[in-house]
Amino acid sequence: MRIGLLTEGGYPYVGGEGGVWCDRLVRGLGRHEFDVYAFSTGQAQEDAGWVELPPQVTRVRTAPLWTAEDDGVVHGRRARRRFAEHYGELAAALCAATESGTAEADRFANALHGLAELARDEGGLVTALRSEQAVRALERACRAPGARRTAREARVPDLLTVAAHLERALRPLSLDWYEQDGLGAVDLCHAASGGTAALPGLLAHHFFGVPLLVTEYGVRLRTHYLTRPDASPAVRSLLAAFHGRLTAETYRTAAMITPGNAHARRWQERCGADRAKLRTVHPGMDPAPFAHAGENPGTADPHTLVWTGRVEPAKDLVSLLHAFAEIRTAEPRSRLRIVGRPSGPEGVAYLGHCKALAAQLFPDEADGPHAVGQNPVSFEELGGPGAETTAAVRAGGAVTVLSSVVEGFPVGLIESMFCGRATVSTDVGAVVEVIGGTGLVVPPRNPRALAEACVSLLRDPERRARLGAAARARALELFTVEQNVTAFHGLYLEIVARTPVRRPVLDGIGDPQPFAAPAEAHVTGHWTEPTPRAVPTWAVETPVPATETVR
Numbered sequence: 274m275r276i277g278l279l280t281e282g283g284y285p286y287v288g289g290e291g292g293v294w295c296d297r298l299v300r301g302l303g304r305h306e307f308d309v310y311a312f313s314t315g316q317a318q319e320d321a322g323w324v325e326l327p328p329q330v331t332r333v334r335t336a337p338l339w340t341a342e343d344d345g346v347v348h349g350r351r352a353r354r355r356f357a358e359h360y361g362e363l364a365a366a367l368c369a370a371t372e373s374g375t376a377e378a379d380r381f382a383n384a385l386h387g388l389a390e391l392a393r394d395e396g397g398l399v400t401a402l403r404s405e406q407a408v409r410a411l412e413r414a415c416r417a418p419g420a421r422r423t424a425r426e427a428r429v430p431d432l433l434t435v436a437a438h439l440e441r442a443l444r445p446l447s448l449d450w451y452e453q454d455g456l457g458a459v460d461l462c463h464a465a466s467g468g469t470a471a472l473p474g475l476l477a478h479h480f481f482g483v484p485l486l487v488t489e490y491g492v493r494l495r496t497h498y499l500t501r502p503d504a505s506p507a508v509r510s511l512l513a514a515f516h517g518r519l520t521a522e523t524y525r526t527a528a529m530i531t532p533g534n535a536h537a538r539r540w541q542e543r544c545g546a547d548r549a550k551l552r553t554v555h556p557g558m559d560p561a562p563f564a565h566a567g568e569n570p571g572t573a574d575p576h577t578l579v580w581t582g583r584v585e586p587a588k589d590l591v592s593l594l595h596a597f598a599e600i601r602t603a604e605p606r607s608r609l610r611i612v613g614r615p616s617g618p619e620g621v622a623y624l625g626h627c628k629a630l631a632a633q634l635f636p637d638e639a640d641g642p643h644a645v646g647q648n649p650v651s652f653e654e655l656g657g658p659g660a661e662t663t664a665a666v667r668a669g670g671a672v673t674v675l676s677s678v679v680e681g682f683p684v685g686l687i688e689s690m691f692c693g694r695a696t697v698s699t700d701v702g703a704v705v706e707v708i709g710g711t712g713l714v715v716p717p718r719n720p721r722a723l724a725e726a727c728v729s730l731l732r733d734p735e736r737r738a739r740l741g742a743a744a745r746a747r748a749l750e751l752f753t754v755e756q757n758v759t760a761f762h763g764l765y766l767e768i769v770a771r772t773p774v775r776r777p778v779l780d781g782i783g784d785p786q787p788f789a790a791p792a793e794a795h796v797t798g799h800w801t802e803p804t805p806r807a808v809p810t811w812a813v814e815t816p817v818p819a820t821e822t823v824r
């Protein structure tokens with residue numbers, strides 16, 4: 274089977290988002306062929322290069338989302354009229370007062386397809402999207418009768434902002450990927466996320482009928498809702514409408530949708546996904562680096578708590594430090610290791626604030642006036658020279674703590690579960706789904722509850738051991754690479770089996786040739802020989818056309 278893998282800012286680039294699970298998926302399905310169609314998100318990502326690709330990746334085509342080159346095509350009168358019609362319909366769908374409805378969904382889809390067909394036939398779409406004609410079409414839609422109130426309030430700066438965002442979001446429509454020897458040659462498109470990454474899959478389905486599978490470990494629409502908090506209400510309303518329409522069209526077109534957890538699944542259902550298309554597939558992780566720790570639970574320090582992750586306000590380390598102050602009072606020998614790097618400038622400032630708070634809550638403890646004390650809270654980073662591995666850090670603590678107020682799929686918890694360590698977590702995101710009954714869960718932003726749960730585990734080593742063993746068994750059953758690859762392999766076969774034949778084989782006189790594709794063609798792997806086999810002479814003779822007898 275030939276799979277078109279669609280990614281944005283991830284595979285095959287080094288360090289891209291979602292690149293690890295894509296690489297594991299491709300390597301685990303060695304009997305399939307993969308054509309990778311990837312969007313890069315910046316020059317730094319392109320300069321970093323690609324990961325090492327396995328032999329089953331037969332083609333890689335990339336395109337930058339952060340820039341777009343003008344192809345030099347200037348639209349004539351007829352092309353300008355086509356652009357005005359389709360872009361006007363797209364803008365009208367965004368400004369419509371009704372958020373849902375088949376008519377508006379069809380209107381948005383037809384406008385999107387019309388712009389893609391214009392780019393395919395004439396070119397010049399990038400220039401048209403940046404033109405004054407696009408801004409005026411958007412303005413007419415905002416001022417039209419029946420437009421939503423926030424759209425009617427849009428001013429010229431708002432319209433320019435929205436038009437610029439639409440130009441960036443619609444850049445995939447101008448690519449040359451939508452040819453018979455491009456995405457038209459694959460058997461299935463697999464989008465590694467929603468949003469922009471799925472847009473080529475929508476067009477491949479429109480032009481060639483290629484089925485689309487969409488995987489979302491984090492719902493992109495939710496991310497768009499949380500961005501641009503400082504923008505005007507008109508800008509936020511129009512951009513939310515665009516991404517909402519695009520998400521709804523993606524879910525409607527997809528043959529199947531695979532959320533990574535129940536939290537993402539609930540978001541998808543609220544955004545219009547059909548329940549019959551949803552199949553939850555948990556991310557797969559490699560348990561091998563954590564096997565030694567999982568088989569030797571006695572290597573953990575019985576007085577150490579461990580927190581790992583990206584340092585940012587959403588992780589709520591402030592509550593964790595206040596909780597540890599209570600833990601330290603109840604268990605004076607306890608220690609807290611905070612291991613992670615700050616995420617961006619905001620994370621750097623937050624890390625400095627947390628270090629200052631730790632110094633205030635836990636002044637250095639010394640045995641005498643001339644001795645140097647040691648703070649029970651340590652701030653560390655992974656990846657430095659001589660630094661411990663992730664498995665060693667997680668294995669060194671008796672209890673792993675998660676204090677987030679916002680969390681998607683908690684990969685760090687799964688790594689601790691592979692190590693056989695007990696966990697204390699806040700009830701956010703997919704935490705409860707991941708740990709099941711193998712760890713303690715407390716409300717977010719509640720330092721006292723977090724402290725009480727940690728103290729109860731520090732004082733009960735037998736309970737820690739039971740929970741750790743149950744957590745390891747659960748992780749090995751649900752969250753390994755093998756179960757992830759097996760699930761997608763079955764979904765690929767199921768989708769292709771439901772898809773009608775898209776490229777009928779014709780005989781010499783142009784009629785469809787029955788049984789042209791033998792049953793073996795649907796078996797995965799290279800079942801054909803690299804060179805053609807000898808064919809008997811009787812099999813290549815010109816067939817005698819059937820005659821009709823008239824009575």
